[in-house]
Amino acid sequence: MAKEKTEKTIQASEEQKLYAKILNIGMIIGLVMVIMSFIVYMLGILPSFVPPQDIPKYWSMASKDFIHMLDAPTGWAWLSFVNKGDYLNFVGIALLAGLTILCYAAIVPILMRKKDTPYIIIAIMEVAVLVLAASGILKSGGH
Amino acid sequence: MTMGKQLTKFLLVAAVFLILFAVVGDVLASAEPSAAPQEVFEKESSIPWWAWSLILLASTFILGILAVLGGVGGGVLFVPLIGGFFPFHIDFVRGAGLIVALAGALAAGPGLLKRNLASLRLALPVALIASAAAIGGAMIGLALPAYLVNILLGSTILGIVVIMATAKKSDFPVVPKADNLSQALGIMGIYTEQSMGKDIDWKIHRTLPGLILFIVIGVMAGMFGLGAGWANVPVLNLLMGAPLKISVATSKFLLSITDTSAAWIYLNSGAVLPMIVVPSVVGIMLGSIVGVKILARTKPKAIKWLVIGLLAFAGLRALLKGLGIWT
Numbered sequence: 001m002a003k004e005k006t007e008k009t010i011q012a013s014e015e016q017k018l019y020a021k022i023l024n025i026g027m028i029i030g031l032v033m034v035i036m037s038f039i040v041y042m043l044g045i046l047p048s049f050v051p052p053q054d055i056p057k058y059w060s061m062a063s064k065d066f067i068h069m070l071d072a073p074t075g076w077a078w079l080s081f082v083n084k085g086d087y088l089n090f091v092g093i094a095l096l097a098g099l100t101i102l103c104y105a106a107i108v109p110i111l112m113r114k115k116d117t118p119y120i121i122i123a124i125m126e127v128a129v130l131v132l133a134a135s136g137i138l139k140s141g142g143h
Numbered sequence: 144m145t146m147g148k149q150l151t152k153f154l155l156v157a158a159v160f161l162i163l164f165a166v167v168g169d170v171l172a173s174a175e176p177s178a179a180p181q182e183v184f185e186k187e188s189s190i191p192w193w194a195w196s197l198i199l200l201a202s203t204f205i206l207g208i209l210a211v212l213g214g215v216g217g218g219v220l221f222v223p224l225i226g227g228f229f230p231f232h233i234d235f236v237r238g239a240g241l242i243v244a245l246a247g248a249l250a251a252g253p254g255l256l257k258r259n260l261a262s263l264r265l266a267l268p269v270a271l272i273a274s275a276a277a278i279g280g281a282m283i284g285l286a287l288p289a290y291l292v293n294i295l296l297g298s299t300i301l302g303i304v305v306i307m308a309t310a311k312k313s314d315f316p317v318v319p320k321a322d323n324l325s326q327a328l329g330i331m332g333i334y335t336e337q338s339m340g341k342d343i344d345w346k347i348h349r350t351l352p353g354l355i356l357f358i359v360i361g362v363m364a365g366m367f368g369l370g371a372g373w374a375n376v377p378v379l380n381l382l383m384g385a386p387l388k389i390s391v392a393t394s395k396f397l398l399s400i401t402d403t404s405a406a407w408i409y410l411n412s413g414a415v416l417p418m419i420v421v422p423s424v425v426g427i428m429l430g431s432i433v434g435v436k437i438l439a440r441t442k443p444k445a446i447k448w449l450v451i452g453l454l455a456f457a458g459l460r461a462l463l464k465g466l467g468i469w470t
């Protein structure tokens with residue numbers, strides 16, 4: 001009985017395994033998207049908001065000056081520029097940055113089934129924190 | 144000469160090249176990060192744009208190798224070195240640093256979780272505190288002027304050098320009794336220590352002071368765009384009493400959550416440039432893969448001191464840059 005209990009606890013928990021699975025799939029998709037979109041940007045397959053050859057003119061300025069000078073999008077406004085090679089890269093980056101929210105949301109039902117109240121609260125609060133960060137409400141600089 | 148010595152020699156040469164790349168690039172880049180926007184707009188770098196991507200890729204590849212061998216995250220090397228010697232503004236470097244650290248953590252996370260080395264029960268409460276604090280850190284960091292960020296970054300990096308050089312680690316810290324909070328949260332576990340062929344039971348104590356320290360760690364991670372493994376591991380291991388392997392693995396996984404919240408603030412604030420982010424992520428990840436292979440054949444202790452030396456140099460550079468002594 002004791003051995004059986006040990007074997008159970010030595011294994012990663014159900015929610016931990018699910019979290020790992022989603023993280024793994026999402027990470028691969030995100031990285032492939034980032035690399036593919038960067039190739040599209042570098043080869044000029046799509047028009048760019050800032051062409052690669054012009055980027056050195058801007059990369060030494062503060063982000064708020066960059067936004068101000070080019071009227072570049074902040075928050076989620078980049079979504080309306082995904083037809084531009086440079087902002088296409090943001091799709092993969094946003095997927096990588098959003099993956100954790102998905103993972104947390106996926107384990108909440110398991111935690112609820114286990115009636116693991118403290119962790120249900122922690123997971124829901126974490127989703128709220130990350131959604132707030134992702135929302136674009138909290139940003140520095142910009143217009 | 145043994146293979147290990149040859150590899151150590153190669154890495155020393157690679158590190159020297161890395162510094163040379165960076166210093167030469169710094170001299171050749173005519174655009175000064177501290178210059179006014181219009182002034183910058185009118186200046187052109189003497190290096191073609193595509194060459195910067197290749198230099199960045201090569202530099203981050205070496206950084207990726209050194210980070211694995213030195214036992215540090217890529218972000219802590221990336222931000223001071225790339226920020227100190229490349230012509231990019233510190234805003235974009237910090238944005239890229241967070242995504243570099245995030246990508247590394249996301250890549251390592253699934254394996255660590257599946258093998259039960261990273262503990263979700265330990266990570267979740269800590270991550271909630273650290274990720275909320277990292278949002279505040281990112282907002283403060285982006286609001287500060289570049290010179291002040293460099294002064295604070297340089298001071299922090301030099302502090303990290305002291306921690307790395309002096310902090311002791313404990314494979315299996317003694318935890319006489321789990322505290323009430325960790326018991327209430329059920330933070331404990333068992334993992335197989337393969338080097339000993341033994342199952343190790345672990346529990347933690349001093350949970351509340353540990354969680355409070357993660358507020359500071361989160362703020363610093365967000366403010367400077369650093370992965371915070373250098374701080375996570377000592378707190379989890381020495382203060383809270385988690386075994387070293389559990390601390391290192393949980394810390395790595397933790398970065399995928401802490402850095403996510405800060406990365407969103409940088410992304411939403413327009414402080415992310417794909418031209419800097421993508422070569423850096425690819426370079427660090429390829430370097431990490433090579434680094435893991437080299438790790439088996441070389442003496443990590445020699446490399447650890449090389450990394451500490453590099454960090455000291457980069458920290459000093461950031462500090463002097465911020466103070467206007469070495470611009």
